[in-house]
Structures are given as C-alpha cells and as structure tokens.
Amino acid sequence: xxxxxxxxxxxxxxxxxxxxxxxxxxxxxxxxxxxxxxxxxxxxxxxxxxxxxxxxxxxxxxxxxxxxxxxxxxxxxxxxxxxxxxxxxxxxxxxxxxxxxxxxxxxxxxxxxxxxxxxxxxxxxxxxxxxxxxxxxxxxxxxxxxxxxxxxxxxxxxxxxxxxxxxxxxxxxxxxxxxxxxxxxxxxxxxxxxxxxxxxxxxxxxxxxxxxxxxxxxxxxxxxxxxxxxxxxxxxxxxxxxxxxxxxxxxxxxxxxxxxxxxxxxxxxxxxxxxxxxxxxxxxxxxxxxxxxxxxxxxxxxxxxxxxxxxxxxxxxxxxxxxxxxxxxxxxxxxxxxxxxxxxxxxxxxxxxxxxxxxxxxxxxxxxxxxxxxxxxxxxxxxxxxxxxxxxxxxxxxxxxxxxxxxxxxxx
Numbered sequence: 001x002x003x004x005x006x007x008x009x010x011x012x013x014x015x016x017x018x019x020x021x022x023x024x025x026x027x028x029x030x031x032x033x034x035x036x037x038x039x040x041x042x043x044x045x046x047x048x049x050x051x052x053x054x055x056x057x058x059x060x061x062x063x064x065x066x067x068x069x070x071x072x073x074x075x076x077x078x079x080x081x082x083x084x085x086x087x088x089x090x091x092x093x094x095x096x097x098x099x100x101x102x103x104x105x106x107x108x109x110x111x112x113x114x115x116x117x118x119x120x121x122x123x124x125x126x127x128x129x130x131x132x133x134x135x136x137x138x139x140x141x142x143x144x145x146x147x148x149x150x151x152x153x154x155x156x157x158x159x160x161x162x163x164x165x166x167x168x169x170x171x172x173x174x175x176x177x178x179x180x181x182x183x184x185x186x187x188x189x190x191x192x193x194x195x196x197x198x199x200x201x202x203x204x205x206x207x208x209x210x211x212x213x214x215x216x217x218x219x220x221x222x223x224x225x226x227x228x229x230x231x232x233x234x235x236x237x238x239x240x241x242x243x244x245x246x247x248x249x250x251x252x253x254x255x256x257x258x259x260x261x262x263x264x265x266x267x268x269x270x271x272x273x274x275x276x277x278x279x280x281x282x283x284x285x286x287x288x289x290x291x292x293x294x295x296x297x298x299x300x301x302x303x304x305x306x307x308x309x310x311x312x313x314x315x316x317x318x319x320x321x322x323x324x325x326x327x328x329x330x331x332x333x334x335x336x337x338x339x340x341x342x343x344x345x346x347x348x349x350x351x352x353x354x355x356x357x358x359x360x361x362x363x364x365x366x367x368x369x370x371x372x373x374x375x376x377x378x379x380x381x382x383x384x385x386x387x388x389x390x391x392x393x394x395x396x397x398x399x400x401x402x403x404x405x406x407x408x409x410x411x412x
Contacts, residue, residue, distance in 0.1 A: 007266050016033040020241075047065045068216055085132060085302050090106050104157070118158075121162075122233075127238075151164045166216060173220060175195045190241065230305070240282075247269055248270045249269055292340075293410040299332070306331045318348075331395065342410035343383060345366070346379060346382075346411065356368050357369045357370075357396075361393060
C-alpha cells in the first residue's frame with residue numbers, strides 16, 4: 001500500500017513500547033521491545049531498530065543489541081523497553097531487564113550494533129527514557145508506580161547524579177503506571193506515560209502531564225489514546241510522541257492473540273489545541289488518514305473489536321493473520337475507509353456453524369452476508385446502496401458456532 005496502515009510494521013513483527021526519534025539524517029527511528037508471535041511472555045532477548053523516510057516503508061536494521069551482550073545481566077531472560085539518545089557523535093541505548101536493573105550501550109550509528117558500557121548505578125525498576133534539554137542538560141526517567149524517578153545525567157551520558165534523584169509523578173494524581181517519555185514542546189515539558197485512570201485501573205491508556213520544569217510540577221492533562229478495545233485481554237500500553245515532517249504522532253501498541261502479549265506498534269496523528277492540550281484520538285486502521293474501499297483489506301487490521309474476536313496467526317490466511325474466534329454478538333470496526341460509489345460488499349470467511357455478517361456505515365445498517373458452514377475460507381458478496389465519502393465501517397456477527405474472517409472489500 002502507498003499509504004500508512006495500522007499496524008505500521010509487517011504483521012508478523014511485534015515491537016511494543018516504542019520510543020520514536022528523528023535524528024540528523026531526517027529519518028524516523030523506532031526503538032522498542034520485541035515480542036515473539038504467540039508466545040505468552042513479554043519481550044524477547046534482543047532489540048531491532050526500524051527506520052523510515054515516509055512512515056509507510058520501514059527498514060529492519062537487524063539485531064541492534066542482545067541480552068547476551070550484557071554480561072552483568074546473567075540470569076535474566078528478556079530485554080524490556082529501551083530508549084536512545086544522541087550526543088557528541090555517539091548514540092546511547094538505555095535498556096532494562098526483568099530484575100529491575102538498567103544498562104547503557106553505545107554505537108556510532110543509530111541502528112547499532114551497540115556495545116555494552118555496563119550497569120547504571122542508582123537506577124532500580126524498568127523503562128529508562130532520556131530527554132536532552134535545550135541547554136544540553138540530559139535527564140533520565142525510569143520506574144513504575146510511585147517508584148517513578150528522574151535524575152540528571154552526567155556529561156558522559158552513562159552515569160547519573162544521585163543527588164538530583166526526585167519523583168516527578170505519582171499514582172494518586174497522575175495515574176502513573178510505567179513507560180515514561182518526555183518531550184519539550186512550545187517551552188513546556190510533556191511527560192507521556194502509561195495511564196491507569198480508566199477501566200478500573202487497567203493500564204491501557206497513553207496519558208500525559210505538562211510542566212514548566214523537566215523534573216517536577218507536572219499537571220495531569222488527560223489521555224492521548226486508549227487501546228482498551230484492541231483485544232479481549234489487552235492490559236497495557238506504552239509509547240511516545242514524536243514530530244515528523246511537521247506532523248506530531250502518538251506511537252502506541254495493541255495486543256493480539258487474545259493475550260496481553262504479541263503487541264503491534266501503531267501510530268495516530270495528534271493535534272495540539274490552542275491551550276497546549278492534546279486532543280484524544282481514536283484507534284484507526286488508516287493511521288488517521290483513509291484507506292481506499294476498493295483495495296482488499298486484511299480483516300486483522302481492525303481498529304477496535306468487542307466480544308471474543310481477536311487477531312491471531314492463521315496459516316490458512318492470505319495475510320498470515322486473520323480475525324479468529326468470532327462468536328455471535330462480536331464486532332469489528334475499521335477507521336477510516338474512503339468510498340467512491342462502491343455498491344458491493346465482499347468478505348472472505350469460514351465458519352463451523354453458519355454466520356451472518358452485518359455491515360454498518362457510521363452506525364447505519366447497510367446490508368449483510370450470510371454464510372453456511374464452510375471448512376475453508378470462502379468469498380461471499382452482497383449488494384448494498386452506493387457509498388461515497390469517508391466513513392467508519394463496523395461489522396457485526398450473528399450466528400451459531402465460531403467463525404474466522406480473512407478480508408473484506410468493496411466494489412462498484
């Protein structure tokens with residue numbers, strides 16, 4: 001496709017906890033953890049860096065760092081959320097491991113490979129993130145819950161000044177869970193993090209707080225994006241904001257496989273209002289833009305779902321992934337689809353007991369496809385009234401048994 005779609009990386013690549021940076025070459029780089037498809041565990045033992053010059057085509061630069069490179073971290077099994085910073089011709093990778101310790105590695109390039117410098121003293125808990133202010137002072141943020149901390153980094157970028165450690169946020173006021181990320185925008189410091197204000201404390205939101213000081217005084221401002229409806233078992237979120245070619249984006253992840261793992265990186269463009277606040281965005285298929293209705297769309301690119309339905313690997317799927325476990329009453333929503341007079345709705349699905357797939361455009365019923373039991377994926381179509389313009393497409397499923405959906409499309 002020549003336009004961005006969520007998830008932004010290939011469907012079999014799972015990079016959660018993304019911190020995005022634009023370096024001097026003008027490309028945008030993604031630093032994140034790396035989940036393994038279908039594995040019921042957080043993160044693998046290596047990092048990959050991805051970069052792009054158009055937000056559509058992404059380059060995998062291979063393994064940038066491995067857990068085995070950190071000899072001090074023996075006994076750990078994974079690398080958790082990282083960040084990267086640039087100073088004096090060097091790129092510094094800040095990483096963490098399950099036992100709560102953090103380390104730093106260095107490279108001459110933004111993609112590595114990074115050479116380990118070692119364990120960083122005075123840092124306990126996970127998710128290190130670095131911000132360098134206009135005056136050159138670097139700050140490092142880390143921690144979970146009320147253990148969140150910030151400190152000044154020394155000039156060598158590998159040590160902190162322990163006398164400067166302070167707590168910038170808290171659970172009671174900010175709903176802070178983990179995943180710190182800080183940017184300076186319009187003279188203000190925006191602290192982006194995993195927010196637990198919604199869904200009875202579930203950590204599915206990316207929230208933010210703003211201050212005039214990078215270390216204190218942060219006022220809670222709200223939620224940027226919430227991934228609560230991406231999977232029936234979704235539990236966490238973690239991301240960042242970054243400006244690229246004049247447009248700000250929020251980077252976040254969505255769970256798959258009916259689990260809290262196997263997380264895809266997604267993006268949405270964000271808007272700053274006149275008072276400096278960020279307008280909350282919905283999850284989309286189209287990264288906030290549009291996808292043409294005439295192009296067949298993998299069903300697993302649903303922006304939101306409800307019920308038992310979930311995205312999972314599927315060897316019988318044309319795309320390698322499909323919507324599976326569909327039961328009566330489940331829904332799948334795609335945002336936003338651009339129509340140009342299409343009058344035929346098609347779906348490729350299979351079902352063990354028969355399923356009716358109803359089509360809704362911006363909440364209005366437009367037609368349905370009824371399928372009897374079929375052991376293999378089968379393409380079915382139904383005539384609908386011609387549709388024009390950009391719309392939210394929702395599918396509602398009713399029937400017996402369980403179904404899988406591989407793709408949907410629209411034709412004139």
